[in-house]
Amino acid sequence: MEAIMSEIKKIVITALSVALCIVLPMAFHAVPKAGILYLPMHLPVLLGGLIVGPLYGIVIGLLGPLLSSLLTGMPPSAILPTMMIELALYGLFTGLFIKVINTKWEAVNLYSALVLAMVAGRIGAGIAKALFFTSGQSYSIAAWATGYFVTGIAGIIIQLIAVPFLYYALSKAKLITK
Amino acid sequence: MFSAEAKLLSFILFVVSIVLSKTIVPFALLILILIILYWDLHLDKAKAFSSVKRLSTFFILIILINTFFFSKEKAWFEFYCFTPTLLGLKNGLIITTRTILILLYSEIVMQTTSTLRLALAFEHLLYPLKYLFLPIQKLSMIFSLSLSFINVLNEEIVRIKQAQTLRGITYEKKGIRGRVEALLSLTVPLFLSAFHKADELSFALESRGYDPKKKLGKLEHFFSRKDVLFIFFILLLNGVIIYGGYYV
Numbered sequence: 001m002e003a004i005m006s007e008i009k010k011i012v013i014t015a016l017s018v019a020l021c022i023v024l025p026m027a028f029h030a031v032p033k034a035g036i037l038y039l040p041m042h043l044p045v046l047l048g049g050l051i052v053g054p055l056y057g058i059v060i061g062l063l064g065p066l067l068s069s070l071l072t073g074m075p076p077s078a079i080l081p082t083m084m085i086e087l088a089l090y091g092l093f094t095g096l097f098i099k100v101i102n103t104k105w106e107a108v109n110l111y112s113a114l115v116l117a118m119v120a121g122r123i124g125a126g127i128a129k130a131l132f133f134t135s136g137q138s139y140s141i142a143a144w145a146t147g148y149f150v151t152g153i154a155g156i157i158i159q160l161i162a163v164p165f166l167y168y169a170l171s172k173a174k175l176i177t178k
Numbered sequence: 179m180f181s182a183e184a185k186l187l188s189f190i191l192f193v194v195s196i197v198l199s200k201t202i203v204p205f206a207l208l209i210l211i212l213i214i215l216y217w218d219l220h221l222d223k224a225k226a227f228s229s230v231k232r233l234s235t236f237f238i239l240i241i242l243i244n245t246f247f248f249s250k251e252k253a254w255f256e257f258y259c260f261t262p263t264l265l266g267l268k269n270g271l272i273i274t275t276r277t278i279l280i281l282l283y284s285e286i287v288m289q290t291t292s293t294l295r296l297a298l299a300f301e302h303l304l305y306p307l308k309y310l311f312l313p314i315q316k317l318s319m320i321f322s323l324s325l326s327f328i329n330v331l332n333e334e335i336v337r338i339k340q341a342q343t344l345r346g347i348t349y350e351k352k353g354i355r356g357r358v359e360a361l362l363s364l365t366v367p368l369f370l371s372a373f374h375k376a377d378e379l380s381f382a383l384e385s386r387g388y389d390p391k392k393k394l395g396k397l398e399h400f401f402s403r404k405d406v407l408f409i410f411f412i413l414l415l416n417g418v419i420i421y422g423g424y425y426v
Contacts, residue, residue, distance in 0.1 A: 007316075008390060012379050015323030019327030020331065023335060024368070026236065026332075027364060027368075028361060038357075038361060043365065071280055071284065158361065158365075162365055166365075166366065170370070170373050175374060
């Protein structure tokens with residue numbers, strides 16, 4: 001029988017993921033435009049959601065950008081609300097999908113959860129942006145696709161490589177329980 | 179000495195003041211208050227400024243990027259895509275000043291309050307949210323733990339960067355593939371080392387009998403008269419910044 005992760009460990013990993021949301025973009029910003037291109041804040045949220053589940057995933061997605069904006073000024077307050085919604089949805093959906101999708105192949109479960117969460121998060125953030133944060137300006141599907149898929153393509157590639165790799169590495173080191 | 183609740187609340191209010199400030203007068207006022215607080219509380223200035231020093235390259239980068247790329251109007255000169263403007267320089271300086279001020283104000287809270295006391299203060303301030311069935315104890319623990327993790331992880335990043343540089347990895351590589359490889363060489367060891375630390379910490383908390391569902395403790399009074407006066411003063415400062423013509 002697989003061990004169930006204790007509530008304390010979930011709290012500590014959630015706090016760690018929130019801290020990584022603040023520290024990782026600071027390290028990435030040493031490379032020009034890395035924040036927009038490589039989306040470093042998404043990594044701890046996606047991984048955190050997979051490890052600690054949907055509810056703690058939402059906490060990571062909400063607290064991470066909020067604290068980062070307060071302590072480092074990134075993301076700027078203008079894009080903070082949409083980013084909080086987007087990341088909270090990533091945290092929620094990775095946690096949900098990894099529990100719901102149950103095929104024989106673990107890699108399929110992991111990749112499906114990750115890709116579906118990435119798409120759902122972007123759709124949710126796009127809807128939120130169109131409804132609440134465009135201040136009367138028109139917001140087209142083309143603008144949404146460019147903003148969320150084209151600009152951050154390098155970030156999406158990094159996420160698709162790094163998140164499963166980190167997840168397996170952490171489980172192999174017995175630092176997390178699936 | 180102020181209570182932890184007052185310190186946390188005043189920090190949040192100071193952040194609001196800092197974010198609303200856009201001209202030299204409110205910034206000067208905030209710097210003056212900062213100097214008085216550091217002097218009155220006998221804080222370790224070297225320790226406080228070390229966090230600012232660590233980010234100095236980032237600050238210079240922010241100022242340069244803003245100066246050269248912020249706007250194309252009223253540029254001093256034009257050279258390829260570089261269009262340095264006074265507006266960009268001002269914007270870069272404002273962002274940098276805000277970040278430094280927030281760092282120095284957060285250092286006051288961190289230097290004078292223990293993590294556990296901070297968690298308790300956060301829990302007390304969030305207490306009304308309990309009626310919305312939110313797990314306040316857990317949220318306050320997550321908040322205070324994440325604050326204390328930031329410094330540890332920053333030091334870890336510096337250590338990993340030095341180690342990877344010794345192995346021949348450069349972070350100034352050109353092309354997406356090179357940059358992705360360089361950034362992954364930083365990310366993977368950072369995550370593994372961070373999760374090792376999280377594992378040790380959760381084990382320590384479990385072995386000491388920490389119960390996330392149990393209340394951390396009780397305090398009779400959250401705010402003394404001194405605390406209330408201080409918070410009232412910062413609220414007044416916010417009012418001055420918002421209505422005094424400094425907020426555009």
